Amino acid sequence: MKLRNIISDFVITAKNFTRSREGIFFTFVFPIVFIAIFGAIFAGNSTGAVPMYVQNLNGNTAITQEFLHALNQTHLVKISFIPSDANITRYINEHSITTALVIPSNFSSAVASKGNVTLTFYYNPAESSSQIASEAISIVVQQLNLKLSNAHSIISVAQHSDSVVATTYVDFLVPGLIGFTILTTPTFGLTFIVSNYKKEKIFRQLSLTPLTKGEWLMSKFIWYIAVGVLSALEMIAFGYFAFHVHVQFSVLIIPLLLIGVFMFVSLGIFLGSVAKTEEGVSVIGNIVTFPMMFLAGTFFPISIMPIWLQQIARVLPLYYIIAGLNSVMIYTNYSSALLDIIISLAITLFFFVLALSTFSWKEE
Secondary structure, eight states: OOHHHHHHHHHHHHHHHHTOHHHHIIIIIHHHHHHHHHHHHTTSOOOSOEEEEEEEOSOSOHHHHHHHHHHHHTTSEEEEEEOTTSOHHHHHHHTTOSEEEEEOTTHHHHHHTTOOEEEEEEEOTTOHHHHHHHHHHHHHHHHHHHHHHTTOOOEEEEEEOTTSOOOOHHHHHHHHHHHHHHHHHHHHHHHHHHHHHHHTTHHHHHHTSSOOHHHHHHHHHHHHHHHHHHHHHHHHHHHHHHHOOOOOOOTTHHHHHHHHHHHHHHHHHHHHHHOOSHHHHHHHHHHHHHHHHHHSSSSSOGGGSOHHHHHHHTTSHHHHHHHHHHHHHTSOOHHHHHHHHHHHHHHHHHHHHHHHHHOOSSOO
């Protein structure tokens, strides 16, 4: 490969991009509009049942079941369970949990003897869902205290906010929209470019120039890396100044961005190669990208989705890019991010092989 040829094609790509108002809008303006709109909408308190995780160290006793049933009856929380042998703080961090309640092993015996017992509640003080969960626990504890000992406090709650990462909705939205840009910009752009170049016989003309197919591909990869990085910095800056987002920077963000761009550059080339018409380009692009845009955690954490929908989300390539960015930028959970990087790399290699097997300079 010759660096001069790559730079020349890079410059041409940049000029074409700057002449496209639609491209500039959807790459740099559209994500900012989303952050502004959704940030404003969800800046207030949330409503409805919120997820709350429970670690039951007391076993399946009658009083424990009564307590959990009373929590469910408040309709303020939706209970999921943490294994009793799990380290609670590690489990919270590894699973990105914002509310967790620990029922101690002496819960039943303390209640039976009318002694004192303390429930431990881990929460994120920046999340309105934590406040809702805390309210539900307080209601049930007060009811049980009244029932068990005529208003004498037997059960109390110790609250801990230091083990849960303080996050807001916009904190999740920024990594999601970075993934959104990494998905849409190269996928839609290259799907159209490859299909159009084949139709207009531009690839045939390029084959007569010193530019090689590898140099052309490298130029596009570098271009979309540059666009992705600039867009990501723009979104982080806007989120910080407009909504005070708290994100962490780590070297692991770099491989996630590189792999994400390489993944969707390869996907865009593959889709453009198999599309036969301009209408087909639009249909194929939308079919592939829209499920990922809305189900891979771009706008909402997948934890709020039904379980069956969460399983579908984990099949989508974009999920692992966004999950990795969340792990690095929000939770600093680097072991989880490394797993997402490995899975993303495997998916990328698969798309790259597909792209190479279908991409050709010759028009059909």
